Amino acid sequence: MRDNMAKTIPYGKQTITDEDVKAVADVLRSEYLTTGPKVGEFEAALCKYTGAKHAVAVNSGTSALDIAVAALELPAGSEIITTPFTFVASANCALYNNCKPVFADIDSRTYNIDPDAIKKKITKKTRAIVYVDYAGQPCEIDELREIAGKHSLALIEDAAHSLGAEYKGKRVGTFADMTCFSFHPVKHITTGEGGAVTTQSDELASKLRMLRSHGIDKTPQERATYLYDMKMLGRNYRITDFQCALGISQLKKIADNLKQRENVAQLYGKLLAGMPVTLPYVSPEVRHAWHLYVVLLDK
């Protein structure tokens, strides 16, 4: 059993440096383990990297998706169009919020949601689209924005696979109304478990901050006065300061991480050339973040 395990190539694995360990240990010895200064510092670093106005860090990518849908305050029974070719969280975020996930098929080249398939699924009850940058390749964002604009739909980008990816020369993080990231250890950077929502909207950012912490309209520091209201049905999705310290330290290394993934993808391409498989198609309009390298077997 152990021998077999040793030969298994992991699906994904974190890289933790001495610097990362020190960053976490420093916070463990500090005053705040949670709701302290590292959360805001991590959010500022994410804003700087993605170009987003706001980032709200939470305890997982699943939580990020959940509060992104919750922030839209949709009536029960609203339909949210998403892709069937993804992790379960991309559709479950609709169910958590009493909405119905409606699946639109994928493009056979990119494996991303097909804008034409979305058009066929729009009904009077459709309120939003959750699109996933599958494997790290951004979707046809201009087309999705056009559809959303025409039908007054909210756009949520599930960018769990695509931190650092680019569409038409711009990094993922500002294209949709809200963009959701995951920092699970298999992703480009990790906080152990963790996630974030980025947005350009002050109103959505304020709702996301409330939803992350019980729907309460005051920050934990302000709450020390014990005068606060619960404005929305929030959750406790707060991320700790030591996780954020890890995130800050990890984010400093993302350029190397992306380059290394590009090199590995190129190597796979060379080694698999001539085999009975279809290699991944990469649109000329994107920089792929290579979370996954997916081949289609000919038979």
Ligand SMILES: Cc1ncc(COP(=O)(O)O)c(C=O)c1O
């Ligand atoms: C496309 C996609 N969305 C959302 C998630 C959920 O992220 P997390 O595991 O951080 O909750 C994942 C996790 O792998 C994912 O692949």
